[in-house]
Amino acid sequence: xxxxxxxxxxxxxxxxxxxxxxxxxxxxxxxxxxxxxxxxxxxxxxxxxxxxxxxxxxxxxxxxxxxxxxxxxxxxxxxxxxxxxxxxxxxxxxxxxxxxxxxxxxxxxxxxxxxxxxxxxxxxxxxxxxxxxxxxxxxxxxxxxxxxxxxxxxxxxxxxxxxxxxxxxxxxxxxxxxxxxxxxxxxxxxxxxxxxxxxxxxxxx
Numbered sequence: 572x573x574x575x576x577x578x579x580x581x582x583x584x585x586x587x588x589x590x591x592x593x594x595x596x597x598x599x600x601x602x603x604x605x606x607x608x609x610x611x612x613x614x615x616x617x618x619x620x621x622x623x624x625x626x627x628x629x630x631x632x633x634x635x636x637x638x639x640x641x642x643x644x645x646x647x648x649x650x651x652x653x654x655x656x657x658x659x660x661x662x663x664x665x666x667x668x669x670x671x672x673x674x675x676x677x678x679x680x681x682x683x684x685x686x687x688x689x690x691x692x693x694x695x696x697x698x699x700x701x702x703x704x705x706x707x708x709x710x711x712x713x714x715x716x717x718x719x720x721x722x723x724x725x726x727x728x729x730x731x732x733x734x735x736x737x738x739x740x741x742x743x744x745x746x747x748x749x750x751x752x753x754x755x756x757x758x759x760x761x762x763x764x765x766x767x768x769x770x771x772x773x774x775x776x
Contacts, residue, residue, distance in 0.1 A: 613756030620763040627770040632706040637696035645762040649728040652681045656736040657746035689721030719769040
């Protein structure tokens with residue numbers, strides 16, 4: 572007696588096996604836990620960098636107001652980019668770096684968001700500082716620092732996100748479990764470092 576094999580059933584079994592591998596509790600914990608621990612350490616390192624910016628914080632009034640916001644903005648935009656890249660890779664939309672419209676659009680959109688939000692952040696930092704009766708270095712200076720730090724860290728983290736997402740997928744890891752905490756960690760350190768260097772540039776001008 573012949574048994575007919577249905578391709579649809581085979582495809583369902585393959586999908587279920589794929590989901591089981593990537594969505595099990597053990598795989599999620601196994602892949603994400605090390606990076607979550609590293610993310611915690613990264614936050615401490617960012618705090619150490621901030622503690623070394625005492626001179627810049629004193630010489631540029633209002634810088635302390637925008638510093639936490641720069642970290643938050645960078646994390647939100649870069650982690651979202653990492654998530655979108657992971658989803659696009661799973662869907663087969665991104666398989667290589669060269670001449671990939673999906674990849675270019677994701678990075679371009681993230682950098683444009685970084686520019687817009689950074690400019691708004693610098694402006695808000697100035698007016699909020701003034702509203703609380705504190706001295707401000709000025710809207711232009713704070714905007715310049717925020718934009719320079721936001722764009723420079725955005726470019727660095729975009730490159731890291733792309734290679735990390737593609738690399739993790741090719742080595743059999745789920746990018747959704749790895750890229751977001753990794754980018755959050757690297758983002759805190761890079762953003763704080765770029766903020767520090769941007770403040771240095773302003774002081775030299």
